[in-house]
Amino acid sequence: MQKPHPCLVRLLHLSIFVKDMPFIKLTKIERKRFLVLITCLLIAIAAWLLMALDNKYVYTAKTVLKYNNIPQKKAFHPLQPDTVDLQVEGTGWQLLFARLRVNPPSISISLEKLNNRNYILFSEQLFNVNRQLETSQKIISVKPDTLYFDFSEKTVKRVPVKLISNLNFKQQYGISNPIEIMPDYVTISGPEDELKRIREWRTDSLKLDDLQATTKSVVPMIQSSMKNVSIFPSSVEVKVPVDEFTEKVLEIPLKITNNREYYSIKLYPKKVKVTFLVALSKYNQINEEFIEAVVDMNEWKVLNHSSLGVKIVRFPDYCKLLQVAPGKVDFIVEK
Numbered sequence: 001m002q003k004p005h006p007c008l009v010r011l012l013h014l015s016i017f018v019k020d021m022p023f024i025k026l027t028k029i030e031r032k033r034f035l036v037l038i039t040c041l042l043i044a045i046a047a048w049l050l051m052a053l054d055n056k057y058v059y060t061a062k063t064v065l066k067y068n069n070i071p072q073k074k075a076f077h078p079l080q081p082d083t084v085d086l087q088v089e090g091t092g093w094q095l096l097f098a099r100l101r102v103n104p105p106s107i108s109i110s111l112e113k114l115n116n117r118n119y120i121l122f123s124e125q126l127f128n129v130n131r132q133l134e135t136s137q138k139i140i141s142v143k144p145d146t147l148y149f150d151f152s153e154k155t156v157k158r159v160p161v162k163l164i165s166n167l168n169f170k171q172q173y174g175i176s177n178p179i180e181i182m183p184d185y186v187t188i189s190g191p192e193d194e195l196k197r198i199r200e201w202r203t204d205s206l207k208l209d210d211l212q213a214t215t216k217s218v219v220p221m222i223q224s225s226m227k228n229v230s231i232f233p234s235s236v237e238v239k240v241p242v243d244e245f246t247e248k249v250l251e252i253p254l255k256i257t258n259n260r261e262y263y264s265i266k267l268y269p270k271k272v273k274v275t276f277l278v279a280l281s282k283y284n285q286i287n288e289e290f291i292e293a294v295v296d297m298n299e300w301k302v303l304n305h306s307s308l309g310v311k312i313v314r315f316p317d318y319c320k321l322l323q324v325a326p327g328k329v330d331f332i333v334e335k
Contacts, residue, residue, distance in 0.1 A: 058140065061086045064106040065147075071114050076228050077150045077191070084122075085143040107132055109147075120147040152191040159198055160185055161236055163219070165206040169242065173212045176243035176279035176318055181236050186221060190229035201231060206238060215240045243279035245320065248286065250274050252293045254310065254329065259297045264334040267295065269326070272310050277320040290316045295329060307331070 065082045086107075107129050113120055122129070122142035130139050161181050186201050203219045220235045251271045259265060272293055278286050292314035299305040307328040315321060 056089055058087060058089050061088050066106050066108045067111050068108050069110040069112040070230070071111060072154075076111070076114060077152070079148040079150055080144065086139050087141040087143070089138045089140050111149075114149060114151075118149050118151060120149070121145060122147070152193070154189055155192045155195055156187060156189045157195045157198070158185045158187050160200050161221070162200045162202045163206065163238060164202050164204065165208075165238075167206075167211060167240065168209045170210050170212045172244055172246070173242055174245050174277070174279075174318075174320065175241060176245075176281060177241040178317070179241070180239040182239070183233070183236060186236075187232045188224075188229060189232075190226065194226060194229055198229075203236065203238075208240065211240065211242050212244070214242050243281050245277040245279055246283065247322070248276060248278050248283065250276075250286075250288055250291060252288055252291050255292065255294045257294050257296050258301075263297075265297070266332045266334070267308075268330040268332075272329070273323075273325045274312070274321070275323040275325070276315075277322060278316070279318065282316075282319075286316055286319065290314070293324070295331070300331070300333070 062083055063086055065084060070076075109120060109122070109125055109129065111120060113124075122145045126139060126142075129142075133139070161184050163179060163181055165179075167175070188195060188198060188201065202222045204222060206217055206219050208215060208217070216237060216239050218235050219238050221231055221233070223234075224231055250273070252274050253271050254267050256265055256267070274291055274293065291312065294311050294313050295308035296311070297308070299308050307330055309328050310324050310326070312321065312324060
């Protein structure tokens with residue numbers, strides 16, 4: 001039989017001595033010996049922990065599935081969640097610090113076998129799955145081991161791109177023309193039932209600050225959350241036309257609407273001043289022909305108003321209306 005460690009024997013004797021004495025006053029030498037015993041005990045515990053953490057253990061970790069080698073002529077739908085339980089063999093250190101996770105937190109599996117059948121076996125891909133791990137962890141098995149899929153005919157559809165943006169401009173600058181998206185349509189493929197519900201496809205958010213010049217950016221498309229729907233291309237080029245804006249004032253003649261009785265109507269004044277911001281590059285192009293201001297006679301006939309409100313019914317795109325003066329005009333009706 002193996003003899004106990006000398007440090008443990010001395011600690012046992014000391015504990016018996018302390019138990020029998022109601023009050024102990026240790027000398028300097030005894031205190032030193034006591035500290036030596038405690039140190040020996042802590043070293044023994046640390047050594048045991050190190051040996052225990054170096055051992056191999058099997059534990060369960062959850063991970064997310066990613067698919068590659070997707071069949072080109074079939075649209076598939078997984079019949080189980082995209083999260084599986086991995087039986088992982090690793091050291092006690094990994095169990096302690098990895099928090100029951102594998103690294104990376106997702107694994108890729110090949111769907112090539114779906115060309116001939118409707119299920120995938122993890123046991124056939126364990127070697128390739130283990131090659132994806134960045135540590136000495138080893139996957140022993142996966143639950144469930146078999147993944148089943150439902151198939152339908154794959155169809156193709158083109159939908160417009162919807163830009164999601166957050167644009168901020170320097171003072172006096174703004175968008176001078178429509179934003180250009182190239183291409184402005186993307187092609188999506190998948191089951192017909194899924195594609196019927198899709199009317200457009202959004203981009204990732206384009207965030208630009210302090211804009212003062214025309215800018216081009218490559219913006220990724222939002223990735224499909226449906227594993228059986230794919231998108232092409234995966235990104236688009238966005239051109240944001242930017243120009244400096246300046247103030248311009250034009251006198252616009254008023255037009256009369258809803259004068260069905262053909263009354264002779266005199267307006268005071270006959271013109272209104274429209275103040276707006278226009279891009280410098282278009283300053284000379286914008287004139288009175290681009291703006292239309294009207295008054296509605298129903299305000300008098302139906303609402304009995306004594307003055308008529310001015311409405312701008314046509315205005316140039318990418319100009320910014322600031323003021324219309326006056327906002328109301330007087331009138332005389334000659335029956």
